[in-house]
Amino acid sequence: MLAGKYxxxxxxxxxxxxxxxxxxxxxxxxxYENVFDYTLGNPSVPVPESFNNSIIRLIGEKSPxxxxxxxxxxxxxxxxxxxxxxxxxxxxxNYTMDHIFMTSGAAGAIAHAVRLVCEPNDxxxxxxxxxxxxxxxxxxxxxxxxxxxxxxxxxxxxFEAFEEMINERTMAVLVxxxxxxxxxxxxxxxxxxxxxxxxDKSREYxxxxxxxxDEPYREIVFDGKSQPYPAKYYDATITCYSFSKSLxxxxxxxxYVAVNPACPDACKxxxxxxxxxxGIGHNCPSSIIQWAVSENLSVTADMSVYEKNMNLLYxxxxxxxxxxxxxxxxxYIFPKALEEDSVAFCKKGCKxxxxxxxxxxxxxxxxxxxxYCIETEKVERSLEALRRFVKENY
Amino acid sequence: MLAGKYxxxxxxxxxxxxxxxxxxxxxxxxxYENVFDYTLGNPSVPVPESFNNSIIRLIGEKSPxxxxxxxxxxxxxxxxxxxxxxxxxxxxxNYTMDHIFMTSGAAGAIAHAVRLVCEPNDxxxxxxxxxxxxxxxxxxxxxxxxxxxxxxxxxxxxFEAFEEMINERTMAVLVxxxxxxxxxxxxxxxxxxxxxxxxDKSREYxxxxxxxxDEPYREIVFDGKSQPYPAKYYDATITCYSFSKSLxxxxxxxxYVAVNPACPDACKxxxxxxxxxxGIGHNCPSSIIQWAVSENLSVTADMSVYEKNMNLLYxxxxxxxxxxxxxxxxxYIFPKALEEDSVAFCKKGCKxxxxxxxxxxxxxxxxxxxxYCIETEKVERSLEALRRFVKENY
Numbered sequence: 001m002l003a004g005k006y007x008x009x010x011x012x013x014x015x016x017x018x019x020x021x022x023x024x025x026x027x028x029x030x031x032y033e034n035v036f037d038y039t040l041g042n043p044s045v046p047v048p049e050s051f052n053n054s055i056i057r058l059i060g061e062k063s064p065x066x067x068x069x070x071x072x073x074x075x076x077x078x079x080x081x082x083x084x085x086x087x088x089x090x091x092x093x094n095y096t097m098d099h100i101f102m103t104s105g106a107a108g109a110i111a112h113a114v115r116l117v118c119e120p121n122d123x124x125x126x127x128x129x130x131x132x133x134x135x136x137x138x139x140x141x142x143x144x145x146x147x148x149x150x151x152x153x154x155x156x157x158x159f160e161a162f163e164e165m166i167n168e169r170t171m172a173v174l175v176x177x178x179x180x181x182x183x184x185x186x187x188x189x190x191x192x193x194x195x196x197x198x199x200d201k202s203r204e205y206x207x208x209x210x211x212x213x214d215e216p217y218r219e220i221v222f223d224g225k226s227q228p229y230p231a232k233y234y235d236a237t238i239t240c241y242s243f244s245k246s247l248x249x250x251x252x253x254x255x256y257v258a259v260n261p262a263c264p265d266a267c268k269x270x271x272x273x274x275x276x277x278x279g280i281g282h283n284c285p286s287s288i289i290q291w292a293v294s295e296n297l298s299v300t301a302d303m304s305v306y307e308k309n310m311n312l313l314y315x316x317x318x319x320x321x322x323x324x325x326x327x328x329x330x331x332y333i334f335p336k337a338l339e340e341d342s343v344a345f346c347k348k349g350c351k352x353x354x355x356x357x358x359x360x361x362x363x364x365x366x367x368x369x370x371x372y373c374i375e376t377e378k379v380e381r382s383l384e385a386l387r388r389f390v391k392e393n394y
Numbered sequence: 395m396l397a398g399k400y401x402x403x404x405x406x407x408x409x410x411x412x413x414x415x416x417x418x419x420x421x422x423x424x425x426y427e428n429v430f431d432y433t434l435g436n437p438s439v440p441v442p443e444s445f446n447n448s449i450i451r452l453i454g455e456k457s458p459x460x461x462x463x464x465x466x467x468x469x470x471x472x473x474x475x476x477x478x479x480x481x482x483x484x485x486x487x488n489y490t491m492d493h494i495f496m497t498s499g500a501a502g503a504i505a506h507a508v509r510l511v512c513e514p515n516d517x518x519x520x521x522x523x524x525x526x527x528x529x530x531x532x533x534x535x536x537x538x539x540x541x542x543x544x545x546x547x548x549x550x551x552x553f554e555a556f557e558e559m560i561n562e563r564t565m566a567v568l569v570x571x572x573x574x575x576x577x578x579x580x581x582x583x584x585x586x587x588x589x590x591x592x593x594d595k596s597r598e599y600x601x602x603x604x605x606x607x608d609e610p611y612r613e614i615v616f617d618g619k620s621q622p623y624p625a626k627y628y629d630a631t632i633t634c635y636s637f638s639k640s641l642x643x644x645x646x647x648x649x650y651v652a653v654n655p656a657c658p659d660a661c662k663x664x665x666x667x668x669x670x671x672x673g674i675g676h677n678c679p680s681s682i683i684q685w686a687v688s689e690n691l692s693v694t695a696d697m698s699v700y701e702k703n704m705n706l707l708y709x710x711x712x713x714x715x716x717x718x719x720x721x722x723x724x725x726y727i728f729p730k731a732l733e734e735d736s737v738a739f740c741k742k743g744c745k746x747x748x749x750x751x752x753x754x755x756x757x758x759x760x761x762x763x764x765x766y767c768i769e770t771e772k773v774e775r776s777l778e779a780l781r782r783f784v785k786e787n788y
Binding site (some may be wrong): 001002003004006007009010042043045046047052055056059063064065067068069071072095103104105107108109110111112116117118119133136137139140141145171199207208248249250251252253254265268269271272275276278279280281282284285286287288289 | 395396397398399400401403404436437438440441446450453457458459461462463464465497498499501502503504505506509510511512513527530531534535565601602629642643644645646647659662663665666667669670672673674675676677679680681682683694711
């Protein structure tokens with residue numbers, strides 16, 4: 001018999017997917033360039049040329065057995081070392097290769113992190129608004145995901161609600177900063193306060209509460225600022241990274257788990273990741289992609305377009321009277337809808353070919369997300385559609 | 395707290411790994427060319443040039459967004475279609491892309507297959523000798539793995555023991571032909587008899603018993619023969635494939651699940667694989683590797699060296715009086731040790747720098763495995779060491 005859990009999942013329609021499919025179908029009718037499709041978070045800028053050049057050079061220079069051969073089960077040693085050194089340079093950490101485990105993107109990293117520090121029926125806490133894929137990532141490991149309600153004024157952490165929720169079964173807290181969908185960067189004050197609570201509660205409950213820090217948008221921060229590095233503030237931090245956004249290579253499925261060397265049993269935890277892999281069929285990202293990434297740790301795709309798009313949208317939304325917190329990073333903006341039911345709101349937008357997604361599944365009903373990883377020229381043209389949409393309906 | 399299950403795994407030393415590490419360490423002492431290291435199943439022949447050429451051409455021709463962008467969650471449509479058509483041409487099947495799900499090698503494929511058709515506490519049956527990684531693949535999904543004892547005369551299936559073991563909780567049977575470690579190809583008669591039993595028992599128990607067919611060695615068959623395609627003989631077959639061996643790209647982590655179109659709910663099962671991925675952090679193999687593989691479905695690495703090596707070893711082992719079934723494929727040979735304790739036997743071999751692995755963990759104590767995916771010249775030199783080892787000890 002087919003496994004009931006997955007059969008059931010097939011019947012649950014995702015509104016995001018529905019709207020995204022609508023946008024593509026509408027594109028076939030009127031030309032996709034005329035559909036202002038803000039539904040999906042796919043990078044819209046090309047990979048740096050140096051990444052492709054690395055691949056071509058590697059094929060020419062490396063022996064095929066080294067290049068395409070089995071990676072060591074924790075990732076290629078030289079690649080892990082290069083990742084450690086890059087993090088040390090940038091964030092003043094002291095990782096070695098023994099603190100790095102190469103994964104298939106951040107999804108793979110989180111799949112390992114949760115199994116590393118949780119037993120079935122433990123709890124992980126995350127903060128709304130949150131990336132809805134956290135639900136399968138956490139619950140399919142047999143672990144309960146609890147969601148702290150949002151701080152709507154700034155989308156930092158609602159600490160009051162968090163302190164009410166944390167309890168003896170809480171084994172990890174999962175944060176995502178810069179945040180999908182809010183576009184907000186957690187401030188140093190937020191991270192410090194969170195760390196203090198985690199430290200106090202770890203002592204109170206007699207077990208470590210780990211911080212799982214999901215950082216695929218780390219490199220997309222606006223106004224020349226940068227994201228405070230959470231592991232710098234809390235020893236028991238498991239950093240989950242993906243190169244999907246920074247290098248615009250989401251299809252190549254490459255990222256890593258980095259365990260803070262100050263975390264008790266840090267090296268052991270990395271070796272455990274190799275054991276976890278055996279049961280979930282993961283077994284390392286592609287070797288050639290591991291090598292290529294290790295040569296491109298100091299570069300990113302040209303992501304300036306995202307900040308440009310954000311400013312255009314933020315200014316127009318504000319002009320039109322939307323309640324919206326200005327994003328500090330990512331390629332998302334997260335305004336409050338102009339009516340309570342954000343699903344109805346987004347469906348009305350479709351009539352103007354202005355397509356965002358309602359935020360109910362992000363744990364924040366009444367809001368909607370625009371993923372502005374599209375050409376700036378299209379963002380500019382979309383503003384007129386947005387104006388008409390708002391003026392004719394509200 | 396760290397998850398106990400994985401902490402416990404760290405303390406279990408694998409004899410195979412121990413011997414493999416010994417071989418590498420010994421190589422540092424006397425030169426690796428002087429260590430006859432038969433421990434690991436890593437392909438020893440290079441990837442076909444056309445595969446690397448595909449990668450270089452794809453980089454030149456495809457837009458970076460298409461080439462490195464998110465793959466659809468079931469795999470790239472064109473790649474799935476190409477895989478389906480290749481299987482149809484070769485085995486007279488009628489797959490479409492809707493029956494194919496792209497995975498990170500066979501490990502990824504089996505991780506999906508077992509979650510697809512088993513609920514926790516169900517049973518999967520496999521046949522000794524078997525690849526020991528089946529234990530984590532199956533048991534980490536919460537499913538019990540039961541092992542049918544071997545048919546020592548031919549390493550086909552011990553049907554008597556199998557019929558005693560199969561029961562109402564059996565949801566799937568996992569076969570691996572050509573087989574690691576025995577090197578044996580299941581005959582058409584074996585596959586037909588297995589299919590008949592599965593069909594009868596499915597009727598008797600009122601639920602389908604699926605055949606999960608793990609086929610990474612499908613393309614390495616000797617004497618100009620070929621492996622009968624199990625799905626051709628049993629409708630409810632889930633074929634798990636890896637390109638690791640046929641293209642010599644084990645590090646690139648690429649394979650697929652193919653569900654027989656004649657299997658009830660075949661297309662639904664493929665969509666379910668996409669749901670399973672969300673929970674285990676899998677999310678497709680690398681895009682560029684998917685594209686490259688789809689252009690190289692009709693080629694393989696030059697694997698003639700494996701047959702040459704097998705013949706050299708088989709003849710010498712037979713001359714020396716070993717009980718050994720002649721392999722029909724793979725790059726393994728599986729003789730009976732010359733004393734009851736095959737661990738002791740293999741450790742004695744180490745003194746002659748002739749290093750195989752005992753088969754206790756393959757469910758076949760008293761036997762040992764030689765992985766002859768090494769240079770023929772080295773195999774030839776190893777025979778003198780083998781002779782000395784045998785003559786001085788038995």
